[in-house]
Amino acid sequence: MARILFALPPLIGHLNPMLAVAAQLSAAGHELAWAIHTHQLGASLPDAARVFSLDAGDQVTTVVLPKVRGLESVRLFFEDYALPMAEQSLPLIEQAALSFKPDVMVVDHQMIAGSLVARKLGIAWLASITTSASILRMSPMLDDWVAGQYAGLQQRYMPSEAESARVARPDFSPWLNLVFSIEELLGTEHARVEAPYAFLGPAIGQGRREIDFPWQWLRDDCRHILVTLGTISRDRDTRFFEVIMAAIADMPNVQAVLVGPESLSVKAPANVLVRDFVPQVELLKKMHGVICHAGHNTVCETLMHNLPMIVAPIRDDQPVIARQAIDAGAALFMRHGKVSVATAKTTIHALLNTPELNHQAARLGAVLRKSSGAVGAAEHIVRIANAARA
CATH class of the missing domain: 3.40.50.2000 (Glycogen Phosphorylase B;)
Structure with a gap:
């Protein structure tokens, strides 16, 4: 059985697909743990879930909606949310990984700290990508800016790592990227970031909490x-x-x-x-x-x-x-x-x-x-875990 650590941002829309995947993995007897912001997501996890909190005192990471739109909103999303969350989460996810000793990590595409921890510790990892838009290249200027921000983050977290080992998009896994969408929705207007992909369709259903409705x-x-x-x-x-x-x-x-x-x-x-x-x-x-x-x-x-x-x-x-x-x-x-x-x-x-x-x-x-959805995602995760242990 595999030991699997999930690392997610505090966004319920990113947790829901992983709950469905986790239900498949749990039913097969695999051991799971979660590195999440418990203040926002803890109540949505199964009661017996093993949780490593990413809450840092009173500095709970939340999304601040910018007044601007378009590409400028993407830039502000990185500056005001994704990158600060990564800086805050890096030591906490590293501690979780060292404690849990996973065979494989499943890291949300927006939780860049998880991918860097996996790389530093030599743990196999897959990226969970909840939107087909995330795999598309943006404007050349914005792509270069994002790569620069990621380069700085890699240098600060792993200063002893050779500069040649840094990658422009460390948020994409070299093992496999689980895309919870279908290629029929992608269109042809934008090029994709080069990476290994598995298009799974949505992972829905199992694992979500029950909600009363009249x-x-x-x-x-x-x-x-x-x-x-x-x-x-x-x-x-x-x-x-x-x-x-x-x-x-x-x-x-x-x-x-x-x-x-x-x-x-x-x-x-x-x-x-x-x-x-x-x-x-x-x-x-x-x-x-x-x-x-x-x-x-x-x-x-x-x-x-x-x-x-x-x-x-x-x-x-x-x-x-x-x-x-x-x-x-x-x-x-x-x-x-x-x-x-x-x-x-x-x-x-x-x-x-x-x-x-x-x-x-x-x-x-x-x-x-x-599409294979949660079942397909679980199969890929176990396959990568087995390959990493071989």
């Missing part, structure tokens, strides 16, 4: 829409939610489940249910369409259920994922910051009444459902 609220004589902006962007502001609620208020044969702050409940019309959290996978089985931020997990889960969507990207990789879904014919675009009630009504009507959207969503859904 299923009786959904009426059989209505069409149902899920409205979600993910776990990070949902509290950015409430205007978008308010516009969507106003648009749906005039649609008596439509019901919407809106995942957002409970404070919105007082403004919600009778055909909109506001919930802080929802059992998204189960809920999608009852939906006819989705309005979302183009987060990769949500896009894949939506398509797996043959559902068309409206994408309103906000930041980071979301514009790229949104464009992939639109180019694939399964999504319509909506401007997050400036959408009007009239435009929202028109777009929602098109979402629910354009057969071609459903056709293309079903086409992609068929590919996604055939």
